Amino acid sequence: MIVRNQVWGLPVAVEMTLLAVASFAVVWAYIFWRRGDVKAAAVGGALGVVLPAVALGILASELLKPPTAGILVLPLLNPHANLSSWMVWGASGISLLILLSLLFTAPLIKPFDKIAVWGRDRRVMNALGLLMSAFGVFVALYTGLVLSYERGIPFWHSAAVPLLALFMGVAAGSGLYGLLGRVETGKWIALGSGLAALTCLVHRHLSLIGPEAAAFSAQGAMSDPAALGGVALALVAAAVAMFGRKRPSVAVAGALAIVAVFLIRMSLLLWGAWDFP
Amino acid sequence: MKPVFVIDINKCVGCRACVAACVVEHGQVFTAAKPANMGKPQTVKLRTWVEWRESEDPPARRFVSSLCYHCEDTPCQRVCPTGATYKTPEGVVLVDKDLCIGCGYCIIACPYGSRYRPEPHEWREAEEKPLVKEAEAGAAYGGVLFKPPVPNKWAFRVDAVDKCTFCYHRYKGDGRLWTPACVEVCPTGSRLFGDLDDPSDPVAELVRRGVAKLARPDLKTGGRVYYVGGL
Numbered sequence: 001m002i003v004r005n006q007v008w009g010l011p012v013a014v015e016m017t018l019l020a021v022a023s024f025a026v027v028w029a030y031i032f033w034r035r036g037d038v039k040a041a042a043v044g045g046a047l048g049v050v051l052p053a054v055a056l057g058i059l060a061s062e063l064l065k066p067p068t069a070g071i072l073v074l075p076l077l078n079p080h081a082n083l084s085s086w087m088v089w090g091a092s093g094i095s096l097l098i099l100l101s102l103l104f105t106a107p108l109i110k111p112f113d114k115i116a117v118w119g120r121d122r123r124v125m126n127a128l129g130l131l132m133s134a135f136g137v138f139v140a141l142y143t144g145l146v147l148s149y150e151r152g153i154p155f156w157h158s159a160a161v162p163l164l165a166l167f168m169g170v171a172a173g174s175g176l177y178g179l180l181g182r183v184e185t186g187k188w189i190a191l192g193s194g195l196a197a198l199t200c201l202v203h204r205h206l207s208l209i210g211p212e213a214a215a216f217s218a219q220g221a222m223s224d225p226a227a228l229g230g231v232a233l234a235l236v237a238a239a240v241a242m243f244g245r246k247r248p249s250v251a252v253a254g255a256l257a258i259v260a261v262f263l264i265r266m267s268l269l270l271w272g273a274w275d276f277p
Numbered sequence: 278m279k280p281v282f283v284i285d286i287n288k289c290v291g292c293r294a295c296v297a298a299c300v301v302e303h304g305q306v307f308t309a310a311k312p313a314n315m316g317k318p319q320t321v322k323l324r325t326w327v328e329w330r331e332s333e334d335p336p337a338r339r340f341v342s343s344l345c346y347h348c349e350d351t352p353c354q355r356v357c358p359t360g361a362t363y364k365t366p367e368g369v370v371l372v373d374k375d376l377c378i379g380c381g382y383c384i385i386a387c388p389y390g391s392r393y394r395p396e397p398h399e400w401r402e403a404e405e406k407p408l409v410k411e412a413e414a415g416a417a418y419g420g421v422l423f424k425p426p427v428p429n430k431w432a433f434r435v436d437a438v439d440k441c442t443f444c445y446h447r448y449k450g451d452g453r454l455w456t457p458a459c460v461e462v463c464p465t466g467s468r469l470f471g472d473l474d475d476p477s478d479p480v481a482e483l484v485r486r487g488v489a490k491l492a493r494p495d496l497k498t499g500g501r502v503y504y505v506g507g508l
Contacts, residue, residue, distance in 0.1 A: 001328070003390060007381040064379020064394060064436045071359060071378060080360045080376055087358040087382055150352045150386035151496065276390040277343070277492035277508055 002216050005153060005272035013266040015058040016143045017172065019094065020165070020261050022051035023140035024173020024192075026101055028185065030129035033108070040182065042108040047176065048101030048132060052094045052139065059091075086149050090142035097139050100132040140169025143265075153272040154210060155217030160203035161268070167196040168264060171234065171257040178241065178254025186241045186250040193257045194238035197231050200264050213275035221271040230263030278367050278452055279473035279501070280443055282460075283480050283489045284342055286506030288467035291327055291340035295459035295468055299325045302444065302458040304433045322393035324441040325459055341508060342468070344459075345370060345391035345441035346492070349499030353383035353392065361437075368501060369445050374430060377437035384438065388496050392440045395433075443470075443501075473501075 029044025060069030075081045076092040083089075106112045107119020118124045144165025147156040170192030174185040207218035221227040233256050241253035303324060325344040331337065347370045354362040354370065361376035362383055384392045429446030433439050444457035460470045471480025483489040489503035 005385070007384045007394065059380075062380070064377070064438070068378045075358060078359070082355075082357050082360040085356050085358040085382070087356065087380065091358070146382075147385075150356055152352060152386045152388045272385075274388060274390055276388075277341075 001276045002213050003274050003276055004220075005269065005274070008269055008272075010266070011058050011062050013262065013269050015055040016165075016265050016269075017258070017262045018051040018055045018058075019139050019143050020169045020172040020265070021176050021258060022048050022055075022097070022101075022173070023136040023143075023169040025051070025176050026097065026104075026136040026173075027133045028173060028177050028182075029101075029104070030133045032182075033104075033125065033129055038108050040177070040180075042105055043180065044177070045101050045105030045108060045132070048136065049098050049105060052098050052101075056091070056094060056098075086142065086146045090139070090146055093135055093138045093142055097132065097135040100128055100135055104128040104132050136173070137166070137169070140166050140173075143169075147268070147272075153217075153274055154214035155207055155272050156268070158203055158206065158210075158214075160199055160206065164196060164199045164203060164264070164268075167192050167199055168261040171196050171237070172261040175237070175254035175257035175261075178250040178257070180254075181247045181251060183245060183247055183250045186245060186253065189250065189253045189257050190238045190241035193234040193241065193253075193260060196261065196264060197234035197238065200231050200234070211275065213273045217271040217273045220273075221267045224267055224271065226263050227267030227271065230260050230267055233257075233260035233263065278454065278475075280367055280369065280454065281471050281473045281481055281484055282344070282347075282443065282457075282502045283469040283471065283483050284502065284504050285467045285469065286339055286341060286504055286508070288465045289327070289340040289342055290465055290467075291329055291338075292464065293327050294462045294464060295325055295342060296323060296327060298458040298462040299323065299441075303429075303431075303439075303442075322390070324439060339506075343389070343391070343492075344502060345443075346389050346498070346500035346502045347441075347443065349501075350497065352386040352388065352498065356382045356386040358382065365445065367445075367448070369443050370440075371431055371442055371445060372438055372440060374432075374434045374437040379437055381438070388493065388498065392438050394438055395435045 025044040026048035029041045029048065032044065033041035056072050060066055060072060063069060071078055072091045074092050074095040075088045081088045104125065106116035107125065113119060141162050144162030148158055148161035151157045170188060174188035174192055177185040178189050204218040204221055207214040237253045237256035237260055240249050240256065244250065244253065300323060325342060327340050327342040329338050329340050347368060351364065351370055354364065358380060359376045359378055361373045362370065363373065364370050379394055381394055384394060431442045431446060444455065447455040454472045457470055460468045469480045471478040473481045473484065475481060483505060484503050489505045491500055492504055492508055
Protein backbone atom coordinates (compact mmCIF):
# COMPACT_ATOMS: atom_id res chain seq x y z
CA MET A 1 0.00 0.00 0.00
CA ILE A 2 1.55 3.26 -1.10
CA VAL A 3 1.08 6.23 1.23
CA ARG A 4 2.30 9.76 0.54
CA ASN A 5 4.33 11.65 3.12
CA GLN A 6 2.31 14.14 5.16
CA VAL A 7 4.68 14.29 8.10
CA TRP A 8 7.20 16.71 6.65
CA GLY A 9 5.47 19.23 4.41
CA LEU A 10 5.42 22.93 3.61
CA PRO A 11 7.14 24.21 6.80
CA VAL A 12 10.05 21.81 6.25
CA ALA A 13 10.27 22.85 2.57
CA VAL A 14 10.47 26.51 3.63
CA GLU A 15 13.02 25.67 6.32
CA MET A 16 15.23 23.75 3.93
CA THR A 17 14.99 26.49 1.28
CA LEU A 18 16.15 29.07 3.82
CA LEU A 19 19.05 26.79 4.71
CA ALA A 20 19.89 26.39 1.01
CA VAL A 21 20.02 30.18 0.55
CA ALA A 22 22.14 30.64 3.67
CA SER A 23 24.48 27.76 2.87
CA PHE A 24 26.13 29.35 -0.14
CA ALA A 25 25.38 32.97 0.79
CA VAL A 26 28.06 32.52 3.48
CA VAL A 27 30.48 31.06 0.93
CA TRP A 28 29.96 34.17 -1.19
CA ALA A 29 30.33 36.33 1.91
CA TYR A 30 33.78 34.88 2.47
CA ILE A 31 34.72 35.33 -1.21
CA PHE A 32 33.60 38.98 -1.16
CA TRP A 33 35.52 39.59 2.06
CA ARG A 34 38.65 38.17 0.41
CA ARG A 35 38.08 40.60 -2.44
CA GLY A 36 37.78 43.49 0.01
CA ASP A 37 34.07 44.06 -0.52
CA VAL A 38 33.10 44.31 3.14
CA LYS A 39 29.55 45.51 2.53
CA ALA A 40 28.67 42.53 0.32
CA ALA A 41 30.40 40.18 2.75
CA ALA A 42 28.39 41.56 5.67
CA VAL A 43 25.10 40.88 3.84
CA GLY A 44 25.93 37.20 3.27
CA GLY A 45 27.30 36.80 6.79
CA ALA A 46 24.20 38.36 8.33
CA LEU A 47 22.00 36.03 6.30
CA GLY A 48 24.13 33.16 7.60
CA VAL A 49 22.90 34.13 11.06
CA VAL A 50 19.30 35.09 10.35
CA LEU A 51 18.14 32.44 7.85
CA PRO A 52 19.40 29.35 9.74
CA ALA A 53 18.01 30.82 12.96
CA VAL A 54 14.60 31.23 11.30
CA ALA A 55 14.94 27.68 9.91
CA LEU A 56 15.59 26.31 13.39
CA GLY A 57 12.62 28.33 14.63
CA ILE A 58 10.38 26.72 11.99
CA LEU A 59 11.72 23.29 12.91
CA ALA A 60 11.03 24.03 16.59
CA SER A 61 7.47 25.11 15.82
CA GLU A 62 6.92 21.75 14.14
CA LEU A 63 7.91 19.80 17.23
CA LEU A 64 5.32 18.30 19.54
CA LYS A 65 7.21 19.75 22.49
CA PRO A 66 8.12 23.35 21.54
CA PRO A 67 9.56 24.05 25.02
CA THR A 68 12.25 21.45 24.30
CA ALA A 69 13.33 23.29 21.15
CA GLY A 70 16.55 24.25 22.92
CA ILE A 71 17.74 20.74 22.18
CA LEU A 72 18.14 21.84 18.55
CA VAL A 73 20.92 24.21 19.54
CA LEU A 74 24.16 22.26 19.36
CA PRO A 75 22.50 18.90 20.15
CA LEU A 76 25.92 17.24 20.04
CA LEU A 77 26.45 18.60 23.54
CA ASN A 78 23.25 17.00 24.82
CA PRO A 79 23.95 13.84 26.84
CA HIS A 80 20.90 12.15 25.31
CA ALA A 81 21.92 12.96 21.72
CA ASN A 82 21.91 9.96 19.41
CA LEU A 83 25.04 10.35 17.29
CA SER A 84 23.80 7.98 14.61
CA SER A 85 21.01 10.44 13.75
CA TRP A 86 21.71 12.88 10.94
CA MET A 87 19.40 15.35 12.62
CA VAL A 88 21.86 15.69 15.51
CA TRP A 89 24.75 16.39 13.16
CA GLY A 90 22.63 18.66 10.98
CA ALA A 91 21.24 20.76 13.83
CA SER A 92 24.75 20.99 15.29
CA GLY A 93 26.07 22.12 11.90
CA ILE A 94 23.32 24.73 11.63
CA SER A 95 24.09 25.99 15.15
CA LEU A 96 27.79 26.26 14.34
CA LEU A 97 26.99 27.99 11.04
CA ILE A 98 25.01 30.60 12.98
CA LEU A 99 27.82 31.04 15.50
CA LEU A 100 30.60 31.26 12.91
CA SER A 101 28.58 33.63 10.72
CA LEU A 102 28.00 35.84 13.74
CA LEU A 103 31.72 35.87 14.60
CA PHE A 104 32.61 36.58 10.97
CA THR A 105 30.00 39.28 10.41
CA ALA A 106 30.17 41.24 13.66
CA PRO A 107 33.53 42.89 12.85
CA LEU A 108 32.18 43.92 9.43
CA ILE A 109 29.29 45.97 10.87
CA LYS A 110 29.99 49.49 12.09
CA PRO A 111 28.66 49.67 15.65
CA PHE A 112 30.02 46.22 16.52
CA ASP A 113 33.50 46.47 15.04
CA LYS A 114 34.85 48.04 18.22
CA ILE A 115 33.65 45.11 20.33
CA ALA A 116 34.50 42.39 17.83
CA VAL A 117 38.24 43.00 18.09
CA TRP A 118 39.16 39.65 16.52
CA GLY A 119 38.17 41.21 13.18
CA ARG A 120 41.39 43.23 13.19
CA ASP A 121 43.43 40.08 12.71
CA ARG A 122 43.16 38.95 9.09
CA ARG A 123 44.27 35.40 9.92
CA VAL A 124 41.44 35.01 12.40
CA MET A 125 38.92 36.34 9.89
CA ASN A 126 40.33 34.00 7.25
CA ALA A 127 39.93 31.01 9.54
CA LEU A 128 36.41 32.09 10.51
CA GLY A 129 35.47 32.61 6.86
CA LEU A 130 36.83 29.22 5.84
CA LEU A 131 35.05 27.42 8.68
CA MET A 132 31.83 29.32 7.99
CA SER A 133 32.00 28.32 4.32
CA ALA A 134 32.71 24.69 5.21
CA PHE A 135 29.69 24.58 7.51
CA GLY A 136 27.63 26.31 4.81
CA VAL A 137 28.46 23.51 2.37
CA PHE A 138 27.76 20.93 5.08
CA VAL A 139 24.35 22.44 5.81
CA ALA A 140 23.45 22.33 2.11
CA LEU A 141 24.45 18.66 1.96
CA TYR A 142 22.67 17.90 5.23
CA THR A 143 19.30 18.99 3.83
CA GLY A 144 19.69 16.10 1.40
CA LEU A 145 21.38 13.59 3.68
CA VAL A 146 18.65 13.85 6.30
CA LEU A 147 16.16 12.65 3.68
CA SER A 148 18.27 10.09 1.88
CA TYR A 149 19.86 8.23 4.78
CA GLU A 150 17.06 5.77 5.62
CA ARG A 151 15.12 3.43 3.33
CA GLY A 152 11.63 4.27 4.61
CA ILE A 153 10.81 6.49 1.66
CA PRO A 154 12.44 4.98 -1.45
CA PHE A 155 12.13 8.23 -3.49
CA TRP A 156 14.43 9.94 -1.00
CA HIS A 157 16.76 7.01 -0.45
CA SER A 158 19.05 7.95 -3.30
CA ALA A 159 22.57 9.32 -3.65
CA ALA A 160 21.10 11.89 -6.04
CA VAL A 161 19.24 13.64 -3.21
CA PRO A 162 22.28 15.04 -1.30
CA LEU A 163 23.80 16.05 -4.65
CA LEU A 164 20.57 17.77 -5.60
CA ALA A 165 20.60 19.55 -2.23
CA LEU A 166 24.17 20.71 -2.82
CA PHE A 167 23.36 22.10 -6.27
CA MET A 168 20.23 23.77 -4.94
CA GLY A 169 22.43 25.42 -2.30
CA VAL A 170 24.76 26.75 -5.01
CA ALA A 171 21.78 28.02 -7.02
CA ALA A 172 19.94 29.61 -4.09
CA GLY A 173 22.96 31.16 -2.36
CA SER A 174 24.32 32.58 -5.61
CA GLY A 175 20.78 33.54 -6.60
CA LEU A 176 20.48 35.72 -3.53
CA TYR A 177 23.58 37.73 -4.46
CA GLY A 178 22.34 37.85 -8.06
CA LEU A 179 19.14 39.35 -6.76
CA LEU A 180 21.23 41.96 -4.96
CA GLY A 181 22.85 42.87 -8.28
CA ARG A 182 26.18 41.05 -8.07
CA VAL A 183 26.77 40.02 -11.69
CA GLU A 184 29.81 37.84 -10.85
CA THR A 185 27.45 35.28 -9.32
CA GLY A 186 25.71 34.83 -12.68
CA LYS A 187 27.71 31.86 -13.89
CA TRP A 188 27.26 30.13 -10.52
CA ILE A 189 23.51 30.70 -10.67
CA ALA A 190 23.62 29.11 -14.13
CA LEU A 191 25.78 26.22 -12.94
CA GLY A 192 23.82 25.56 -9.75
CA SER A 193 20.39 25.84 -11.38
CA GLY A 194 21.41 23.82 -14.42
CA LEU A 195 22.91 21.01 -12.33
CA ALA A 196 19.96 21.06 -9.93
CA ALA A 197 17.51 20.68 -12.85
CA LEU A 198 19.63 17.94 -14.42
CA THR A 199 20.03 16.04 -11.14
CA CYS A 200 16.33 16.39 -10.43
CA LEU A 201 15.43 14.93 -13.84
CA VAL A 202 17.99 12.11 -13.53
CA HIS A 203 16.73 11.32 -10.01
CA ARG A 204 13.12 11.16 -11.19
CA HIS A 205 14.08 9.00 -14.16
CA LEU A 206 16.07 6.58 -11.98
CA SER A 207 13.20 6.47 -9.50
CA LEU A 208 10.85 5.41 -12.29
CA ILE A 209 12.81 2.19 -12.71
CA GLY A 210 13.27 1.76 -8.94
CA PRO A 211 10.97 0.30 -6.25
CA GLU A 212 7.22 0.70 -6.71
CA ALA A 213 6.90 3.54 -4.20
CA ALA A 214 9.80 5.43 -5.83
CA ALA A 215 8.19 5.01 -9.26
CA PHE A 216 4.88 6.26 -7.85
CA SER A 217 6.66 9.34 -6.42
CA ALA A 218 8.53 10.01 -9.67
CA GLN A 219 5.39 9.68 -11.78
CA GLY A 220 3.55 12.02 -9.45
CA ALA A 221 6.37 14.56 -9.44
CA MET A 222 6.56 14.43 -13.23
CA SER A 223 2.88 15.20 -13.63
CA ASP A 224 2.67 17.83 -10.88
CA PRO A 225 2.61 21.39 -12.33
CA ALA A 226 4.51 22.80 -9.33
CA ALA A 227 7.20 20.15 -9.59
CA LEU A 228 7.54 20.59 -13.34
CA GLY A 229 7.53 24.34 -12.83
CA GLY A 230 10.47 24.01 -10.46
CA VAL A 231 12.60 22.23 -13.03
CA ALA A 232 11.46 24.58 -15.81
CA LEU A 233 12.26 27.67 -13.72
CA ALA A 234 15.68 26.25 -12.83
CA LEU A 235 16.42 25.78 -16.54
CA VAL A 236 15.16 29.28 -17.37
CA ALA A 237 17.27 30.70 -14.51
CA ALA A 238 20.32 28.88 -15.86
CA ALA A 239 19.71 30.19 -19.38
CA VAL A 240 19.04 33.77 -18.28
CA ALA A 241 22.10 33.80 -16.02
CA MET A 242 24.31 32.31 -18.71
CA PHE A 243 23.31 34.56 -21.59
CA GLY A 244 22.24 37.74 -19.82
CA ARG A 245 25.34 39.18 -18.24
CA LYS A 246 23.78 42.46 -17.14
CA ARG A 247 22.56 43.26 -13.68
CA PRO A 248 18.77 43.01 -14.33
CA SER A 249 19.18 39.63 -16.06
CA VAL A 250 21.28 38.23 -13.22
CA ALA A 251 18.77 39.56 -10.69
CA VAL A 252 15.89 37.90 -12.54
CA ALA A 253 17.91 34.67 -12.81
CA GLY A 254 18.65 34.83 -9.07
CA ALA A 255 14.99 35.27 -8.17
CA LEU A 256 13.97 32.44 -10.51
CA ALA A 257 16.67 30.17 -9.06
CA ILE A 258 15.41 30.67 -5.49
CA VAL A 259 11.78 30.02 -6.48
CA ALA A 260 12.90 26.95 -8.46
CA VAL A 261 14.81 25.61 -5.45
CA PHE A 262 11.70 25.99 -3.29
CA LEU A 263 9.46 24.23 -5.82
CA ILE A 264 11.90 21.36 -6.38
CA ARG A 265 12.30 20.89 -2.64
CA MET A 266 8.55 21.02 -2.14
CA SER A 267 7.90 18.39 -4.79
CA LEU A 268 10.65 16.18 -3.38
CA LEU A 269 9.06 16.31 0.07
CA LEU A 270 5.41 16.07 -0.87
CA TRP A 271 5.88 13.27 -3.39
CA GLY A 272 7.86 11.15 -0.96
CA ALA A 273 5.90 7.94 -0.36
CA TRP A 274 6.17 4.74 1.65
CA ASP A 275 5.27 1.28 0.47
CA PHE A 276 3.69 -0.23 3.56
CA PRO A 277 2.99 -3.98 3.72
CA MET B 278 12.67 -14.31 26.48
CA LYS B 279 12.01 -13.19 22.89
CA PRO B 280 8.37 -12.22 22.44
CA VAL B 281 6.93 -12.81 18.99
CA PHE B 282 3.61 -11.80 17.47
CA VAL B 283 1.85 -13.91 14.86
CA ILE B 284 -1.16 -12.70 12.89
CA ASP B 285 -3.19 -15.33 11.09
CA ILE B 286 -4.73 -13.44 8.16
CA ASN B 287 -7.04 -16.40 7.40
CA LYS B 288 -8.71 -16.07 10.78
CA CYS B 289 -9.19 -12.27 10.94
CA VAL B 290 -12.83 -11.23 10.44
CA GLY B 291 -12.14 -7.48 10.67
CA CYS B 292 -14.15 -6.86 13.85
CA ARG B 293 -11.50 -4.43 15.17
CA ALA B 294 -11.87 -5.58 18.73
CA CYS B 295 -8.06 -5.42 18.80
CA VAL B 296 -8.15 -1.74 17.82
CA ALA B 297 -10.73 -0.92 20.46
CA ALA B 298 -8.82 -2.84 23.14
CA CYS B 299 -5.62 -1.00 22.24
CA VAL B 300 -7.33 2.41 22.26
CA VAL B 301 -8.77 1.76 25.70
CA GLU B 302 -5.60 0.18 27.07
CA HIS B 303 -3.29 3.01 26.06
CA GLY B 304 -5.63 5.99 26.00
CA GLN B 305 -5.40 7.13 22.42
CA VAL B 306 -7.56 9.75 20.74
CA PHE B 307 -10.16 7.99 18.65
CA THR B 308 -11.39 10.71 16.31
CA ALA B 309 -13.38 8.25 14.23
CA ALA B 310 -16.01 8.94 16.90
CA LYS B 311 -16.29 12.61 15.83
CA PRO B 312 -19.73 13.38 14.38
CA ALA B 313 -18.09 14.63 11.19
CA ASN B 314 -16.38 11.27 10.76
CA MET B 315 -19.47 9.12 11.25
CA GLY B 316 -19.52 6.32 8.73
CA LYS B 317 -16.00 7.01 7.53
CA PRO B 318 -13.11 4.68 8.07
CA GLN B 319 -10.70 5.34 10.90
CA THR B 320 -9.31 8.82 10.35
CA VAL B 321 -6.11 8.76 12.33
CA LYS B 322 -3.36 6.23 12.65
CA LEU B 323 -3.47 4.24 15.83
CA ARG B 324 -1.09 1.76 17.43
CA THR B 325 -2.80 -1.07 15.66
CA TRP B 326 -5.18 -0.98 12.73
CA VAL B 327 -7.05 -3.25 10.34
CA GLU B 328 -7.30 -2.80 6.59
CA TRP B 329 -8.99 -4.95 4.04
CA ARG B 330 -8.00 -6.11 0.60
CA GLU B 331 -10.47 -7.27 -1.98
CA SER B 332 -10.08 -9.64 -4.87
CA GLU B 333 -12.57 -10.26 -7.67
CA ASP B 334 -11.95 -13.80 -8.80
CA PRO B 335 -13.15 -15.40 -6.61
CA PRO B 336 -14.77 -12.45 -4.80
CA ALA B 337 -13.13 -12.20 -1.43
CA ARG B 338 -12.20 -9.74 1.26
CA ARG B 339 -9.23 -10.33 3.50
CA PHE B 340 -8.50 -8.34 6.60
CA VAL B 341 -4.92 -7.41 7.33
CA SER B 342 -4.13 -6.09 10.77
CA SER B 343 -0.85 -4.37 11.57
CA LEU B 344 1.17 -2.95 14.40
CA CYS B 345 4.79 -2.05 15.09
CA TYR B 346 7.07 -4.81 13.78
CA HIS B 347 9.63 -4.33 16.57
CA CYS B 348 12.47 -4.69 14.06
CA GLU B 349 15.80 -6.31 14.91
CA ASP B 350 17.55 -3.61 12.87
CA THR B 351 15.62 -0.49 13.88
CA PRO B 352 15.67 2.49 11.50
CA CYS B 353 13.50 4.46 13.95
CA GLN B 354 16.03 4.04 16.74
CA ARG B 355 18.89 5.00 14.43
CA VAL B 356 17.37 8.32 13.34
CA CYS B 357 15.88 9.43 16.67
CA PRO B 358 17.90 12.56 17.58
CA THR B 359 17.22 12.43 21.30
CA GLY B 360 17.61 8.71 21.90
CA ALA B 361 13.93 8.51 22.89
CA THR B 362 13.47 5.29 20.91
CA TYR B 363 15.08 2.34 22.61
CA LYS B 364 14.92 -1.42 22.79
CA THR B 365 14.28 -3.50 25.89
CA PRO B 366 16.37 -6.61 26.65
CA GLU B 367 13.42 -8.64 25.29
CA GLY B 368 13.67 -6.83 21.94
CA VAL B 369 10.57 -4.65 22.34
CA VAL B 370 11.02 -1.22 20.73
CA LEU B 371 9.66 1.57 22.92
CA VAL B 372 9.50 5.37 23.00
CA ASP B 373 10.53 7.31 26.09
CA LYS B 374 7.70 9.84 26.01
CA ASP B 375 9.65 12.36 28.08
CA LEU B 376 12.63 12.36 25.73
CA CYS B 377 10.62 12.35 22.48
CA ILE B 378 10.37 15.85 20.98
CA GLY B 379 8.01 14.81 18.18
CA CYS B 380 10.22 15.75 15.24
CA GLY B 381 8.72 12.94 13.15
CA TYR B 382 12.03 11.62 11.80
CA CYS B 383 11.23 8.10 13.09
CA ILE B 384 7.91 8.18 11.22
CA ILE B 385 9.77 9.09 8.04
CA ALA B 386 12.31 6.29 8.59
CA CYS B 387 9.82 3.52 9.47
CA PRO B 388 9.10 1.45 6.35
CA TYR B 389 6.00 -0.12 7.96
CA GLY B 390 3.94 2.94 8.90
CA SER B 391 3.90 1.84 12.50
CA ARG B 392 4.35 5.21 14.12
CA TYR B 393 2.22 8.32 14.15
CA ARG B 394 2.13 11.80 15.57
CA PRO B 395 -1.03 13.01 17.28
CA GLU B 396 -2.58 15.46 14.86
CA PRO B 397 -2.83 19.14 15.82
CA HIS B 398 -6.61 19.02 16.22
CA GLU B 399 -6.26 16.07 18.56
CA TRP B 400 -3.68 18.00 20.49
CA ARG B 401 -6.03 20.94 20.89
CA GLU B 402 -8.91 18.70 21.85
CA ALA B 403 -6.80 16.92 24.42
CA GLU B 404 -5.56 20.18 25.89
CA GLU B 405 -8.99 21.72 26.09
CA LYS B 406 -10.51 18.67 27.70
CA PRO B 407 -8.89 16.70 30.50
CA LEU B 408 -8.50 12.99 30.04
CA VAL B 409 -11.85 11.29 30.37
CA LYS B 410 -12.61 7.72 31.02
CA GLU B 411 -16.00 7.64 29.38
CA ALA B 412 -16.91 9.01 26.00
CA GLU B 413 -18.73 12.33 26.26
CA ALA B 414 -21.46 13.32 23.86
CA GLY B 415 -19.97 13.51 20.37
CA ALA B 416 -21.41 16.98 19.74
CA ALA B 417 -19.71 18.44 22.79
CA TYR B 418 -16.40 16.81 22.23
CA GLY B 419 -14.31 16.54 19.09
CA GLY B 420 -12.98 13.08 19.72
CA VAL B 421 -13.02 10.47 22.40
CA LEU B 422 -9.90 10.38 24.49
CA PHE B 423 -9.71 7.37 26.73
CA LYS B 424 -7.79 7.38 29.95
CA PRO B 425 -5.69 4.26 30.20
CA PRO B 426 -7.02 2.07 33.01
CA VAL B 427 -3.52 1.13 34.07
CA PRO B 428 -1.30 4.22 33.90
CA ASN B 429 2.00 3.45 32.24
CA LYS B 430 4.86 5.51 30.94
CA TRP B 431 4.31 4.32 27.37
CA ALA B 432 0.63 5.28 27.25
CA PHE B 433 -0.61 7.74 24.60
CA ARG B 434 0.53 11.30 25.09
CA VAL B 435 -0.28 14.24 22.87
CA ASP B 436 3.28 15.54 22.93
CA ALA B 437 5.13 12.46 21.70
CA VAL B 438 5.19 10.02 18.82
CA ASP B 439 3.05 6.98 19.53
CA LYS B 440 3.44 3.32 18.58
CA CYS B 441 2.66 -0.23 19.66
CA THR B 442 4.53 -1.45 22.73
CA PHE B 443 3.38 -5.09 22.66
CA CYS B 444 1.67 -3.94 25.93
CA TYR B 445 5.07 -4.03 27.59
CA HIS B 446 3.58 -2.41 30.70
CA ARG B 447 1.90 -5.76 31.38
CA TYR B 448 5.28 -7.46 31.68
CA LYS B 449 6.13 -8.00 35.35
CA GLY B 450 9.86 -8.37 34.73
CA ASP B 451 9.79 -12.00 35.89
CA GLY B 452 10.80 -13.57 32.59
CA ARG B 453 7.28 -14.89 31.98
CA LEU B 454 5.37 -14.05 28.84
CA TRP B 455 2.52 -11.59 29.14
CA THR B 456 -0.57 -11.15 26.96
CA PRO B 457 -1.12 -7.93 25.00
CA ALA B 458 -4.61 -6.40 25.18
CA CYS B 459 -5.34 -7.02 21.49
CA VAL B 460 -4.44 -10.71 21.76
CA GLU B 461 -6.63 -11.03 24.83
CA VAL B 462 -9.75 -9.78 23.05
CA CYS B 463 -9.27 -11.29 19.58
CA PRO B 464 -12.37 -13.51 19.20
CA THR B 465 -11.02 -15.73 16.43
CA GLY B 466 -7.46 -16.31 17.62
CA SER B 467 -6.07 -14.39 14.67
CA ARG B 468 -3.63 -12.58 16.94
CA LEU B 469 -1.19 -14.79 18.80
CA PHE B 470 1.68 -13.97 21.12
CA GLY B 471 4.52 -16.32 21.96
CA ASP B 472 8.11 -16.70 23.07
CA LEU B 473 10.76 -17.58 20.49
CA ASP B 474 13.07 -18.80 23.27
CA ASP B 475 10.52 -21.34 24.48
CA PRO B 476 10.95 -24.58 22.47
CA SER B 477 7.47 -25.77 23.45
CA ASP B 478 5.67 -22.55 22.49
CA PRO B 479 3.15 -23.31 19.69
CA VAL B 480 3.18 -19.72 18.42
CA ALA B 481 6.98 -19.68 18.16
CA GLU B 482 6.73 -23.04 16.42
CA LEU B 483 4.75 -21.39 13.59
CA VAL B 484 7.71 -19.09 13.04
CA ARG B 485 10.31 -21.85 13.38
CA ARG B 486 8.50 -24.07 10.86
CA GLY B 487 8.23 -21.18 8.40
CA VAL B 488 4.44 -21.21 8.45
CA ALA B 489 4.46 -17.61 9.70
CA LYS B 490 6.55 -15.20 7.65
CA LEU B 491 7.76 -11.63 7.89
CA ALA B 492 5.69 -9.11 5.91
CA ARG B 493 8.65 -7.55 4.09
CA PRO B 494 11.81 -9.68 4.35
CA ASP B 495 13.23 -7.66 1.45
CA LEU B 496 13.67 -4.66 3.76
CA LYS B 497 16.09 -6.69 5.90
CA THR B 498 14.95 -5.10 9.15
CA GLY B 499 13.93 -8.41 10.69
CA GLY B 500 11.15 -8.09 13.21
CA ARG B 501 8.93 -9.80 15.75
CA VAL B 502 5.66 -9.72 13.81
CA TYR B 503 4.92 -12.63 11.48
CA TYR B 504 1.96 -13.40 9.25
CA VAL B 505 0.25 -16.66 8.46
CA GLY B 506 -1.37 -16.38 5.03
CA GLY B 507 0.11 -14.13 2.38
CA LEU B 508 -0.43 -10.40 2.50
